[in-house]
Amino acid sequence: MRTSEDLRKIYARLEQMHAWRGWHWWPDGEPFEVIVGAILVQNTSWTNVEHALARLREAHALSVEAMDGLSDEEIEELVRPSGQYRMKAKKLRAFVALVREHGGLGCLLSLEAGRLRERLLATWGIGPETADAIVLYAAKRPAFVIDAYTQRLMSRLGQGPATTDYGEWQRFFVERLEPDRDLWARYHALIVLHCKHLCRKRAPKCGECLLAEECGFSGAGG
Template sequence: MSADVPGVLAALEAMHGGRPWHWRPGAAPFEVCVGAILVQNTAWANAERALDRLRQAGALDPAAMAALEPAELEALIRPAGQFRQKAKKLRAFLDLCRAAGGLNSLLALPAADLRARLLQTWGIGPETADCILCYAAAREVMVVDAYTARLFRRLGLGPEADSYDAWQRWLAAEAAADPRWRGAERLGRAHALIVLHAKHCCRKRAPRCGECLLRGRCAFAAETSGPR
């Protein structure tokens, strides 16, 4: 199995193509934006519980969420952890939407302008901003995270620097070598597959190297004697 980036992504598709992913094509943009904030520093299962509570309360809508009292919003998103901070982040995002003339107007901005505005919003960093760009605004943006670095460093691949921007530029350029990994939907799929692989196989501790199709090209697997 090839250890170049398109080859890695093909292997991940073969291993995890049937696994569910929470941000699918056609997902409601506001729900994606809220989920991208709620999942910060927690597992997706916790963010999903908070989203379910918001949905049941009829608050997964910018106007409805903005109408909530601060204590009400905090109570609804409590399962996501850091609920007071995240409630403030959601309020800041609602303010951003309002200033842009609404969520649809915000997401319709040119990609560079949208990303800049998101990064100027309290509580939104590069990963969250790019999740919103890719999954909510359908822009051709590669999302990277700690899972990205773990996987590719173990394979002996990656940029010289370890910054978010360095990883994003490197992975986007490498993936673009194969037309099958171009476009917002396919870049979103690439990010999803990397996360799924890191959670189910290439784990930080006790990785399941014996289940990985890339183990023959993985220096980490060779050093740790394969299956765990």
């Protein structure tokens, strides 16, 4: 049975295993830096994003105003370590234009969560996962972020819908967990940490996992 209680139990086990670990948006980061990270992490690893963020920081470009003052070529050069740098520079430009349209980052982020998500999704280069990461970690409002890690872990545990559809997966969580922003922010972080450290795509470390008893996949790994 896939109940709220199941999701609570999984959360508690993840906390037991990973609460001590550090994660890039935990505790909360600066909103613009979170947003830039959420855009740059598309199709790459966080390590590459860190290199790009370090260059942006060094160039004092981690503010809407500063980025707005840079040329396309300058942004491309700064975000080069995150890969697909021309496209990502264009996405950052599109986000900066959205901010300008709303009279500043504070005004944009204080829109009602549903409206903010809508505006983000209407912006070039921002899909549901990036939009929800921005709502959750930059605007600090409840939005359950779904990614490949979430689908991998939950499917192995026999949870979640039998589809990869983003909306259905999000509904699965939203209908079973109270809309508690901090809980959702930690839940997503813990899933990412678990999948990086133990529930890896190949050779998961099931022998070290506190979820092994309730996991149908356990034993397939090391």
